Amino acid sequence: MGTARQPAWLHFEASLFSERSFSWAWVFATASYGVGDVVTTIAIIYFVPHLTEANPVVRAAIAAFGGGGFLALKLLVLYAGIGISLWAGKAENDPWSFYGPPLLLTVVGLWVTAHNLALLL
Known part of the structure; x- marks a missing residue:
């Protein structure tokens, strides 16, 4: 829930979207x-x-x-995507x-995971 001191992007009140849909979308991603x-790339690079x-x-x-x-690159991409979802998607x-x-x-x-698995096999 949002409070007077909490920015609007930190809660889903008055939004078309829900915390549940946000969470599941990002679980799959x-x-x-x-x-x-990450796991398949590490397997290829190191083994x-x-x-x-x-x-x-x-x-x-x-x-x-x-x-x-x-x-770090993976986290950067994930955090950028989450930022776009919250600030551009939810806010608008x-x-x-x-x-x-x-x-x-x-x-x-x-x-990419399927491609890496094919390379590993």
Whole structure:
């Protein structure tokens, strides 16, 4: 619930969306893009000597900072998506901005995880 001291983006009162829909959308995005891609990418990078990371930005982050750089990039993308959902989507009651980022990350995460699994097999 919102209070007089709490910014509007911190609660879902008078919004077209609910906390439940927000939570489930981001659970799926985190599971596929966050967990699935991270686990399969780490398996490829560290346990399959003849394969490397194809994304040049991720490859540079790993070269410079190791696995922590890779995780930092993942968190940056996830937090940016959550920010878009809350500030652009919820604040403007725009379903495309609200559900678009988690949907996009879920689709990308599922595709990349499946691709990585195919490379591992």
